[in-house]
Amino acid sequence: xxxxxxxxxxxxxxxxxxxxxxxxxxxxxxxxxxxxxxxxxxxxxxxxxxxxxxxxxxxxxxxxxxxxxxxxxxxxxxxxxxxxxxxxxxxxxxxxxxxxxxxxxxxxxxxxxxxxxxxxxxxxxxxxxxxxxxxxxxxxxxxxxxxxxxxxxxxxxxxxxxxxxxxxxxxxxxxxxxxxxxxxxxxxxxxxxxxxxxxxxxxxxxxxxxxxxxxxxxxxxxxxxxxxxxxxxxxxxxxxxxxxxxxxxxxxxxxxxxxxxxxxxxxxxxxxxxxxxxxxxxxxxxxxxxxxxxxxxxxxxxxxxxxxxxxxxxxxxx
Numbered sequence: 001x002x003x004x005x006x007x008x009x010x011x012x013x014x015x016x017x018x019x020x021x022x023x024x025x026x027x028x029x030x031x032x033x034x035x036x037x038x039x040x041x042x043x044x045x046x047x048x049x050x051x052x053x054x055x056x057x058x059x060x061x062x063x064x065x066x067x068x069x070x071x072x073x074x075x076x077x078x079x080x081x082x083x084x085x086x087x088x089x090x091x092x093x094x095x096x097x098x099x100x101x102x103x104x105x106x107x108x109x110x111x112x113x114x115x116x117x118x119x120x121x122x123x124x125x126x127x128x129x130x131x132x133x134x135x136x137x138x139x140x141x142x143x144x145x146x147x148x149x150x151x152x153x154x155x156x157x158x159x160x161x162x163x164x165x166x167x168x169x170x171x172x173x174x175x176x177x178x179x180x181x182x183x184x185x186x187x188x189x190x191x192x193x194x195x196x197x198x199x200x201x202x203x204x205x206x207x208x209x210x211x212x213x214x215x216x217x218x219x220x221x222x223x224x225x226x227x228x229x230x231x232x233x234x235x236x237x238x239x240x241x242x243x244x245x246x247x248x249x250x251x252x253x254x255x256x257x258x259x260x261x262x263x264x265x266x267x268x269x270x271x272x273x274x275x276x277x278x279x280x281x282x283x284x285x286x287x288x289x290x291x292x293x294x295x296x297x298x299x300x301x302x303x304x305x306x307x308x309x310x311x312x313x314x315x316x317x318x
Contacts, residue, residue: 081262084170085276088231088261091165092268095184095229098158099126100272108214110270111154111228113191114240115202123194126155126186127240135238140177147181170260173234185232185242185255189311190270204243204254208311214270220312223271227309230267231258235288246307251298252291257306259285267309277305 053061099111114125116132128134128149136143143149150156150163159165168183192210195202203210209221217223232242233256243254257265263285264278279285281302283292294300 078262081170084168085261085264085266088168088170088266089274089276091168092184092229092266092274093272094159094162094165095155096268096270096272096274098155099228101158102154103214109193110191110212110214110216111186112193113186113188113195114153115188115195115204116239116241120194120197124154125194125240126191127153127182129239132239136175136180136182137238138173138175138234141175141238143182144175144180145178150181168231168258168260168266171231171234171258172260175234180234180237182237182240183231183258183260184229185237185240186229187227187310188241188243188255189246190226190228204241205245205247205311207249207314208244208246209314211311217270220308221310224269224273225309226270226311227267228270231260231265232256233258233287236290244306244310246311247313248298251300251303251307252294253284253287253303253306254290256284256287256290256292259287269309 102111103109112123112125114127114129116129116135129143133141134143134146134149135141147163150166151161163181166182166184167180171180171183174180188204189208190211192203193212196210196212201210209216211217211221211226214223217226230242236255241255242257245252245254259265259279261276264276266274266276268274279302281295281300283295284302286292294303298304
């Protein structure tokens with residue numbers, strides 16, 4: 001018996017005509033048939049239509065960022081220290097150039113040093129410390145922030161009034177009344193023109209030579225070997241005079257060179273060059289005052305390097 005098709009079951013050629021095509025082709029099987037199926041793929045849900053990232057995806061991203069940060073931070077820290085080293089060495093070159101210009105204009109007399117107060121009435125020094133009130137330190141000392149002490153002193157004319165060169169970029173320990181202007185001090189055995197004229201001679205390191213003229217810089221402390229300025233530890237900086245102790249009978253650091261530059265210290269030398277020296281002694285790097293405990297005494301490598309570039313012992317009498 002021939003069965004006639006219900007209207008909803010008829011499939012005509014027009015249902016598959018190009019006008020509709022595969023993109024819209026659906027099969028309807030009456031009210032009880034399955035719902036229409038979209039085979040175009042155009043309206044499939046995109047990522048932008050989702051609620052967001054899954055927890056696992058977020059954790060993976062966070063873990064990657066943490067790994068990259070852990071790899072990058074040490075690199076950035078090293079780059080910062082390297083930049084500090086370059087800047088501090090440049091500062092010291094400028095100070096040393098000024099010192100050389102002073103000597104050229106004063107018949108070879110080395111730029112006078114700056115202990116607490118001039119030892120000879122009327123004497124001057126590379127910075128103004130004509131009174132102990134002008135010293136620096138971690139408290140409220142006037143010298144910490146008084147720029148006049150640097151713009152009116154002997155070195156000032158050769159720096160055109162610039163005060164930024166007195167500060168090391170690594171010196172980030174502030175004093176009670178603000179950031180100190182100066183981070184550098186002068187080797188106590190250099191610039192001794194006035195100190196030698198003090199009654200009975202003012203020598204912070206008895207038994208070590210004092211240098212007052214360029215002609216005094218002879219072997220072993222030649223101009224390229226004798227340091228003039230260096231960074232000083234914030235716990236011992238006060239006047240502009242860095243007291244040293246170079247004799248093997250009394251090794252140590254009465255005034256302490258700094259370790260601002262990643263455990264290193266910048267120095268300038270009498271010939272005009274500057275360099276950065278890396279310390280090895282932890283008690284020196286972490287010193288909080290004068291005479292830090294010196295490991296191995298006069299065999300300590302840091303003290304030996306420092307003493308060999310600070311001053312020579314007074315020659316024994318013939």
